[in-house]
Amino acid sequence: MKKYYIVNGEVYINHRFEKANLLLEEGKLRICREDAPPEEGKPRICRADAPPAGCEIVDASGRWVVPGFLDVHTHGAVGVDVNGATAADLKKIGRFFAGNGTTAWLASVLTDTKEQTEWCIDQYLQSDQSDVPAAELLGIHLEGPFLAPEYKGAMPEHLLRNGCAALAAEYQERAKGNIRYITVSPEVEGVVEMIPKLRELGMTVAIGHSGADYQTAMSAIGAGADSCTHTFNAMRLLHQHEPAILGAALETDIYCEMICDGLHLHPGIVRLLLKTKGTERVVAITDSIMAAGLPDGRYHLGVNEVVVENGDAKLASDGTRAGSTLTQIRALRNLKKFTGYSLEELLPLFTENPAKLIGVYDRKGSIADGKDADLVLLTENLDIDRVFLRGTAFKKEG
Structure with a gap:
């Protein structure tokens, strides 16, 4: 070499x-x-x-x-949707990411059928990390299926289900331990009880897509949840009489994911989140879809048709925002513009924090x-x- x-x-x-x-x-x-x-x-x-x-x-x-950036929550780029990505397609995503400063990532699999989820896992296992330079694919992020229908976002409601540790274990066994991260909704039946098992399986647990009340969310955090998925988005918001899941995420020391594209979060909310959590507890993600790196048009996210206008991705069916077209270098520029923070202060959001969150800080970040x-x-x-x-x-x- x-x-x-x-x-x-x-x-x-x-x-x-x-x-x-x-x-x-x-x-x-x-x-x-x-x-x-x-x-x-x-x-x-x-x-x-x-x-x-x-x-x-x-x-x-x-x-x-x-340090190279890490993206722990992304569904694709340059015409490739992770839920339909072959092993070669995953490398194509990785090359695009590398050109935008992301040197390592997790493939986020949207809630899908059991058969398709297993196919996605198999494609990950077949992906070659050595032949063509690309951002290193560190593992899999399962966004679902143990999520709340009321806050499903782009998740297909008919595929959501109650907590099932046996299914999670089956997926992890098929993935040979490479599911590093999973998003669950605390209020879904059986989810809080399964969080310790998910951790035993080697998964970092995030809470999100949720209308959980404060106590239920705190119970999930007490059981071992370490992160909050795309904070403020697809979740019950803060109220002075009922802090809900957002209040629990802000009060505790769990990590908070943040999509900094100027669409998912107002710049004032970006500043508020950083002031509340500190730069050591926020993780910059893209939540990008296959439209990242491409012009406006019609795309898909899992089973959903998505329309992108002015870089803003929304479900064709009802206008619900569906991921982003963001890259991490753009997110860094946005954060600098929105906050006035120094580069030294912002870099941990892209490097150290995600590496610590998914347990790879010994070699990354x-x-x-x-x-x-x-x-x-x-x-x-x-x-x-x-x-x-x-x-x-x-x-x-x-």
Whole structure:
């Protein structure tokens, strides 16, 4: 594998930017500082004019060097819907994501028939992570089927069902443990009771698509739910006499997903959510559908027909908003515009927080020795200059 030595950039380490050089070797990172003391058993490699042998020098002057973004909730892009995506289609999504700064992702499977859900799982297992550079597909997110009909959003109501740990276990066994994340509605019969089992199965549990009252939502959080799906959207909202599921999500320390496209959330709500939860407990997601990266038109999301006008995706049947056409680099720009927060403050929403949420922070989500060499080089205008995927330079198509 080719080695790279990135020099002269402002590198995002421990929540701040600093001057450092980065060695990318065998898909992993190593930080090299001019003023770092020699490490026992390791060669001192710091200067741009004396790189390790065999490295290609990457001059990152005028660039911010940041960890690659993670998207834990997306249903597709560039004409591919995850619910109908073949193994090759999943790689196509991954290449589009990589070109937009997302270096790792979860494939979100919308509530579907048991047969189609199993087919989606099989396609994930057949997807090849090595032949063509693309954002790494880390696993599966099941959005349903244990969801409330009253807040179904784009979910097909006739396929929603009560909590069933046996079915979840069957799906996880078929997925060989690769279902990392699942969205459930606390008020649905049997759901709160099954949350500990979902955690035992290796799934991070999010609550959403829900009209749960405050106490029921708190019971789900107490049982082990760690996140709230697209907070404020497709859920019962806050009332001073009945805080409901939203109140429980805001009060507790669970993570809150946020779709920052300027359509799902007013900029004032974006600021409120960040002020309430702090930047360490918000996860930026796209909830993108197959229309991401494509012009307005007619598309689908699972079994639903979707119409996209001015970038806004809605169900053709009743006008319900149905996912987004967002990319994570656009979300980052939007957040900067909406909040005035510094880049240092906003980056954890795209990197560290999602990595911690789904349990991959040991190798993803920050720039540190030994972690995967997933990097994005940004210009001062937050345009993407270069992307590295597990130590391989990515060439954007087009």
